[in-house]
Amino acid sequence: MPATRLFQTSEQSLREYLRAAQVRACRAAAAGKVSAQVPALAEVDPTRFAMAVATVDGAEAHIGESDARFSIQSLSKLFALCALLRHEPDAWSAVGWGPSDAGYGSVADLEHNQWRPRNPFVNSGALVVTDRLLMHSGDTVAATVELLGGRTVAASDARVAQSETATDHRNSAIAHVLAEHGRLINPIDVLLPQYFAQCAITASVRTLARAALFLADKDGDRAVLDPETVRRVNAVLLMSGMYGAAGDIAYRIGLPAKSGIGGGVLAVMPGRGTVCVWSPPLDSAGNSAGGVAAIEEFARRAGWSVF
Numbered sequence: 389m390p391a392t393r394l395f396q397t398s399e400q401s402l403r404e405y406l407r408a409a410q411v412r413a414c415r416a417a418a419a420g421k422v423s424a425q426v427p428a429l430a431e432v433d434p435t436r437f438a439m440a441v442a443t444v445d446g447a448e449a450h451i452g453e454s455d456a457r458f459s460i461q462s463l464s465k466l467f468a469l470c471a472l473l474r475h476e477p478d479a480w481s482a483v484g485w486g487p488s489d490a491g492y493g494s495v496a497d498l499e500h501n502q503w504r505p506r507n508p509f510v511n512s513g514a515l516v517v518t519d520r521l522l523m524h525s526g527d528t529v530a531a532t533v534e535l536l537g538g539r540t541v542a543a544s545d546a547r548v549a550q551s552e553t554a555t556d557h558r559n560s561a562i563a564h565v566l567a568e569h570g571r572l573i574n575p576i577d578v579l580l581p582q583y584f585a586q587c588a589i590t591a592s593v594r595t596l597a598r599a600a601l602f603l604a605d606k607d608g609d610r611a612v613l614d615p616e617t618v619r620r621v622n623a624v625l626l627m628s629g630m631y632g633a634a635g636d637i638a639y640r641i642g643l644p645a646k647s648g649i650g651g652g653v654l655a656v657m658p659g660r661g662t663v664c665v666w667s668p669p670l671d672s673a674g675n676s677a678g679g680v681a682a683i684e685e686f687a688r689r690a691g692w693s694v695f
């Protein structure tokens with residue numbers, strides 16, 4: 389069979405899996421609740437849905453509003469981390485890599501770990517990542533947007549950034565505690581606006597699935613990071629990318645994944661591809677209820693699991 393034929397067949401199966409995933413997602417989303425942590429995000433229509441898959445051999449499929457841009461929020465922590473690791477492969481010593489059973493905004497956990505963040509996906513770790521990336525790049529939004537594919541596909545939404553700036557106390561408290569213990573390089577009033585603007589980046593599920601392919605294709609042409617770093621990023625994602633639900637996600641799905649309070653979830657199947665969902669209502673763990681259900685259904689049908 390010619391290679392093109394195989395390629396088309398595979399995209400057709402991917403589309404079938406996406407249709408089944410959408411059905412599951414719609415049911416699950418009905419039980420979730422759109423986050424009000426950033427007031428501007430609470431206005432999003434809970435019925436919105438998009439899903440895209442990209443494979444390392446070049447196949448792509450998508451369903452729903454796959455070109456609509458949404459607020460990536462904590463998904464930006466993954467791209468900012470990868471951008472930092474390009475400058476500073478040893479940044480792990482500043483942000484840690486182990487799991488945490490405390491909430492992602494926990495100050496107590498920081499104290500218990502002698503003021504070193506547990507990992508780059510809790511907010512203390514993400515602030516340290518942004519701080520160091522700011523030192524290397526001068527603009528963490530630009531560095532993150534570049535990794536996402538550039539300004540035509542991703543940009544920061546000033547209204548969302550402003551909404552978080554006006555209501556946030558927690559990140560500000562964490563930044564002060566980090567500064568008190570000498571963990572920050574930049575002044576807090578420089579760091580926090582960068583961090584909020586970075587969380588407020590908007591991109592589509594197609595853009596995110598494509599941009600993350602380097603995490604699935606460690607030996608391919610898309611090498612953004614060296615294979616050892618890619619392996620480490622995926623390991624930390626598996627343990628810490630889904631707030632307190634990492635064990636549940638490993639058990640149900642078995643893929644490294646990252647979610648954000650905007651309702652996005654991005655999962656990686658090493659050697660195969662990436663899948664990204666946007667469904668705004670969140671479950672009790674803070675992950676997109678529809679997004680988790682959709683990825684579970686997709687992964688089961690596609691046979692994607694690292695285990």
Ligand code: GLU
Pocket residue numbers: 460461462463492511552559584587647648649650
């Ligand atoms: N901007 C939010 C924060 O830093 C992002 C939270 C999230 O998506 O987990 O608290």
